[in-house]
Amino acid sequence: ILDEFGEKMSLRVDLNRPDVGLGVEVRNDEAFVYSDVIDGAGGMPLGTQPRVVGLLSGGIDSAVACWMVMKRGCPVAPVYFDNTPFTDE
Structure with missing residues (x-):
């Protein structure tokens, strides 16, 4: 790089x-x-x-879990599910 551009641009190496x-x-x-x-x-490269x-499920924990798995290199196919008919909330 220095040989190519050094003299043209008056570059020095320190x-x-x-x-x-x-x-x-x-x-x-x-x-x-x-x-x-x-x-x-x-983390690891995705893929x-x-x-x-x-x-x-709409909560923060499932999104954080997906993020942590993606940092391990796994592509995530997100699937949303509504679990309110099966819970007390």
């Missing part, structure tokens, strides 16, 4: 006190150069585990 940190990721025939890293939700069905 490994002790850099002004900007750059990252380079090479995949197949392409290179991606970046200066910022944005943290995601954490690395089998698909699951998440039962959503």
Whole structure:
């Protein structure tokens, strides 16, 4: 990168006190150069585990459970069900 752009843009490299940190990721025939890293939700990449069905009842606990399973890499097929005929509420 420095060989290609360094002389044209008057760039220098200072490994002790850099002004900007750059990252380079090479995949197949392409290179991606970046200066910022944005943290995601954490966990495993979505789709690395089998698909699951998440039962959503309208409460916060079922939505949180689906979110936690998604962080483990499982794609979630959400299914809403109304359980009021079977509960006291």
